[in-house]
Amino acid sequence: MTLITKTMKLINIKKYYRKAILTSVAACLAIFTMSCSMVTLKFEPNPSKSIVQFKIRNLGKTVVGTIGNLKGKVSFDPSNIKKAKIDATVDVSSINTGIKLRNKHLQAKEYFNAQVFPNIKIHSNSIRKGKREDNIAKMDGILTIKGIEKPLNIDFKYVKLGSGYILSSKFEIKRRDFNLGSKKTKAMKDKIEIHLDIVVH
Numbered sequence: 001m002t003l004i005t006k007t008m009k010l011i012n013i014k015k016y017y018r019k020a021i022l023t024s025v026a027a028c029l030a031i032f033t034m035s036c037s038m039v040t041l042k043f044e045p046n047p048s049k050s051i052v053q054f055k056i057r058n059l060g061k062t063v064v065g066t067i068g069n070l071k072g073k074v075s076f077d078p079s080n081i082k083k084a085k086i087d088a089t090v091d092v093s094s095i096n097t098g099i100k101l102r103n104k105h106l107q108a109k110e111y112f113n114a115q116v117f118p119n120i121k122i123h124s125n126s127i128r129k130g131k132r133e134d135n136i137a138k139m140d141g142i143l144t145i146k147g148i149e150k151p152l153n154i155d156f157k158y159v160k161l162g163s164g165y166i167l168s169s170k171f172e173i174k175r176r177d178f179n180l181g182s183k184k185t186k187a188m189k190d191k192i193e194i195h196l197d198i199v200v201h
Contacts, residue, residue: 043074043164043200045088051197052090056175057189065106067120068094074200076165078158081137084127086167088198089119111180117146130155145178156196164201170194 047070055064072088092114095106107114121144130136135158143152156169174190176183 041075041077043076045070045072045074046164046199046201047071049199051195053195055193055195056191059187063097063102065095065097065103067092068096070198072122074167074198076158076167076200078135081127081129084124084137086122086124086127086139086141089121092118092120110182113146120145122152135159143173145173146180148178150177161199162201164199167196167198167200169196 052067067090069091075085092112124141141152154171
């Protein structure tokens with residue numbers, strides 16, 4: 001075997017091992033990237049920056065209120081949205097309509113019964129991409145008020161905010177579904193408008 005032949009053989013061996021190493025590195029990177037894409041980011045709501053608002057017509061006027069002390073766990077990543085989960089609660093004792101007497105009235109037994117049912121809960125069963133826009137998601141879940149569970153099917157918009165997101169939604173519920181107030185009265189409308197702006201990080 002000539003010197004040139006030996007040299008070419010060594011060059012080919014080096015090329016083979018270099019290619020094998022590069023292939024292994026590429027495979028490891030692909031596996032790492034795939035693993036990262038399967039991890040859903042976990043957040044907690046920021047109660048001081050979030051808004052949970054309700055509106056209802058009563059005696060011909062619109063009553064606007066908020067409910068605070070938002071707590072919960074949110075798993076959310078737009079690139080892996082089917083793995084997203086939302087579990088959140090607010091405290092009935094934090095209801096604020098701007099009038100203390102009305103706040104106490106709403107926390108009483110006839111309405112939210114804060115002493116027996118201190119929390120309002122939202123739990124997601126599934127979350128998926130919406131069809132209208134890229135940053136719209138659909139959630140099928142459960143809303144629990146006064147110990148009564150009802151299906152909750154809503155759209156929500158998600159916007160990147162620093163290291164987290166702001167999740168926004170507007171929807172309607174019926175107060176009679178949750179035994180909130182008298183079912184016979186016509187002075188208070190049945191429809192309650194809910195507006196959520198939930199900041200998670």
